[in-house]
Amino acid sequence: MEEIINIPLLFAENTVLETTRLRLRPLRMTDAKDMYEYASDEETTRxxxxxxxxxxxxxxxxxxxxxxxxxxxxxxxxxKSSKMIGTIDLRVDATYGRGELGYTLNKAYWGQGIMPEAAFALLVLGFDKMKLVSINAYHNLENAKSGRVMEKIGMKKVTEIKSSRLWKGELIDEALYMITAADWQKRTM
Structure with missing residues (x-):
């Protein structure tokens, strides 16, 4: 009989994750000012x-x-500052044992390795505790920086999808990146 992993329970037991520089924690209404700082910026939200x-x-x-x-x-x-500088999420489809990452970071913190550090913490949770089979992420082809984050955490580009979805009234092209449990086991991070 296969082991049943209780994904909601594992998320509930891991509402706070710590890395060297970061604390991943639930959002609070008191984060509104920090979030608005980047959520009102066109370059960050594009x-x-x-x-x-x-x-x-x-x-x-x-x-x-x-x-x-x-x-x-x-x-x-x-x-070090207790400032909320972005968000990250892992959406899990337990039926198929896979997850999908999504993230946003205040542009004042771009280029410092923060997003790969945060994403790596969710890969640890997804693969080591939840025993997921794969974790993927998508990015608009115009947003190459997001693709670099995915590569830094060991994801590989699977495909490019032309006219994959509507975004702000326009059809956009996206890249799909993925890391499998087998790739995760071989990682050198």
Whole structure:
């Protein structure tokens, strides 16, 4: 008989994850100001979500997306400043044993290895504790920086999908990246 992994329980037991520089934790309404700082920036939000026009948009997103169903969704907090600088989530399809990463980071923190550090913590959770078969991520082909994050954590590009979805009224092309449990076991990170 195969072991049944209780994904919600594992997320509930791992609501806070620590790395060298970061604390991944549940979002709170008190994060609204920090989130609005980057969520109102067109460059930061261009490929991931609609730019927030005001603090109320940010409060709505926190309450309705991050707090309404919090499991697997994390604020990225810089330990040294206690500032919330981004978000990352792992959405799991337990039926097929796979997960999907999504993330956003305040552009003031780009290029410092923060997102790979945060993503690696979720790969540890997904593969070592949840025993997932694979974890994937998508990025708009125009957003090469996101693809570099995926490569840094050991993901490989599987394919490019032309006209894969509508985004802000336009058809966009995306790249699909993936890391399998077998690749994870062979990692050198």
């Amino acid at each position: 490929y991931v979500f609609q730019q927030h026009r005001n603090l109320a948009d940010t409060q709505f997103a926190i309450a309705n997306y991050f707090m309404a169903e919090p499991l697997g969704k994390y604020a990225i907090e810089e330990k």
